[in-house]
Structures are given as structure tokens and as C-alpha cells.
Amino acid sequence: MAGNSALALSCSPRGPKGSTALVLSEFLEGIREGGGSVEVLEPYRMNISPCRGCFSCWTKTPGVCAIEDDMAALNARLDRADTVVFATPVYHFTMSEGMKRLIERTMPLLDPEVRPGPDGRARHARLGRRDQRAVLVATCGFPELQVFDGLRRTFSDICDMMEWSPAGEVLRTGSGLLSSRDARAREAAAGYLLLVRGAGRAVAGGGMIEPECRHHLESDLLPREEYFRLVNGWFVKR
Numbered sequence: 001m002a003g004n005s006a007l008a009l010s011c012s013p014r015g016p017k018g019s020t021a022l023v024l025s026e027f028l029e030g031i032r033e034g035g036g037s038v039e040v041l042e043p044y045r046m047n048i049s050p051c052r053g054c055f056s057c058w059t060k061t062p063g064v065c066a067i068e069d070d071m072a073a074l075n076a077r078l079d080r081a082d083t084v085v086f087a088t089p090v091y092h093f094t095m096s097e098g099m100k101r102l103i104e105r106t107m108p109l110l111d112p113e114v115r116p117g118p119d120g121r122a123r124h125a126r127l128g129r130r131d132q133r134a135v136l137v138a139t140c141g142f143p144e145l146q147v148f149d150g151l152r153r154t155f156s157d158i159c160d161m162m163e164w165s166p167a168g169e170v171l172r173t174g175s176g177l178l179s180s181r182d183a184r185a186r187e188a189a190a191g192y193l194l195l196v197r198g199a200g201r202a203v204a205g206g207g208m209i210e211p212e213c214r215h216h217l218e219s220d221l222l223p224r225e226e227y228f229r230l231v232n233g234w235f236v237k238r
């Protein structure tokens with residue numbers, strides 16, 4: 001790895017109080033422990049408008065978006081990072097609106113020309129940095145890993161076009177258990193967060209989140225019957 005600076009985009013509207021931020025902060029702590037530097041940005045607390053689809057950034061003013069907001073600075077930071085960490089809750093089986101909105105605004109980082117990629121599929125080539133890596137950190141409420149299928153597929157296509165080489169995924173199902181007061185859930189969450197930290201260290205050292213590590217990271221925190229018992233206790237009318 002040329003360098004080990006990470007830019008983390010924490011894309012939950014719940015911000016630092018949410019489950020996604022909890023998992024992300026542990027992952028970033030691991031990166032720091034591994035000798036990397038970390039910068040965290042929260043798109044929901046920034047002024048980032050939706051892409052208007054005007055294509056000015058490809059025609060009238062190449063590389064420069066027509067909208068003047070925080071996205072120009074964010075794109076410049078994106079281009080400087082060695083590793084980009086996208087952290088999002090699953091909302092309706094995909095990424096949060098905030099994460100999608102900022103990704104749509106990365107159009108100025110792409111070449112307008114459409115060409116076949118190495119696999120023959122059409123794509124826009126990346127302008128600027130082409131040696132970056134990307135990590136997906138995502139949490140969801142339901143206990144099944146399939147909830148992440150749509151998000152993983154979309155993220156993989158985005159990485160492909162942005163020429164970010166995937167460094168791995170940290171996917172947490174049944175995220176509510178991370179903040180449960182139940183003693184067994186707390187113990188499981190503490191063990192899980194240590195694993196997440198280890199994954200961060202691996203990435204900081206230039207490695208990947210390997211399949212065996214992923215297998216542990218993606219295991220249920222508690223047996224399903226416990227999950228259902230605890231989760232159905234939270235949404236009772238107070």
C-alpha cells in the first residue's frame with residue numbers, strides 16, 4: 001500500500017449515536033492501532049445537494065460540478081485518501097439516502113467517455129487517483145445476511161467504476177443487539193467489537209478482511225430465538 005490514510009464517510013442520519021457509527025469507530029480504532037491515519041466525515045451534517053443530472057461536470061466545466069456546496073471539498077478529500085471507508089445503515093435493503101447522494105456527486109471524478117472495461121462491460125474511467133481501496137461497513141436490523149445482498153452488489157459495481165479495489169466488508173446483522181442491556185447481548189457485542197478492531201488493523205497493514213475473519217464478523221451475536229425475544233421488546237409503546 002502506498003500510504004495508509006483513511007477517509008471514513010459515516011452515512012447514518014443518526015450520526016455518532018447510531019449502530020453504524022459504533023461499528024465504524026471500532027474499525028477506525030483498529031486502523032489507528034495499525035499505524036494508519038483516519039479522517040471521518042458525516043455527509044448528513046454537511047451541505048450536499050442531490051445531483052441535478054445536468055452533466056455540466058462532463059461538458060461545460062469538465063471536472064467541476066455546477067452546484068457550489070461541500071461536495072467539491074469532499075471530492076478533493078476522496079481523491080487524497082488511500083482507503084475510503086463507507087459506513088451506512090441498510091435502509092430498505094440498500095444504502096442510506098445520504099451515502100447514495102454523495103456517491104452520485106462523484107461524477108466529476110469520472111471520465112465522460114464510455115469504454116469497455118477489462119470484463120467487457122461499459123464504464124467510465126476514473127480521473128485522478130487509481131490506486132485507492134474501499135471498505136464497506138454496514139449494519140441492519142434484521143438477522144439475515146441476505147439483507148445486504150442489494151447493497152453489496154451496488155457497492156461492488158460502484159467500486160468497479162471508481163477503480164477502488166475492495167479491501168473487505170464489515171456487515172453487522174441484528175444491530176439492535178449492539179445496544180441491548182441484556183447481559184448476554186452485551187458480552188457478545190463486546191467480543192464482536194474486538195473482532196471489528198482487528199479487521200481495521202488488517203486493513204491498515206495493507207491487508208484485506210479475509211474470508212475467515214468475515215465469517216466470524218458475520219456470525220449471529222445471539223441465537224435467533226434470543227434475537228426475536230429482545231428485538232420485540234424494544235418496539236413496545238412507551
Ligand SMILES: Cc1cc2nc3c(=O)[nH]c(=O)nc-3n(C[C@H](O)[C@H](O)[C@H](O)COP(=O)(O)O)c2cc1C
Pocket residue numbers: 012013014015017018019020021088089090091092093094139140141142143147175176
Ligand atoms: C427507514 C429505515 C429503513 C430500514 N430498512 C431496513 C431494512 O431494509 N432491513 C433491515 O434489516 N433493517 C432496516 N432498518 C434498520 C437499520 O438498518 C438498523 O437499525 C441500522 O443498524 C441503523 O443504523 P444506525 O443506528 O447507524 O442508523 C431500517 C431502518 C430505518 C430507519
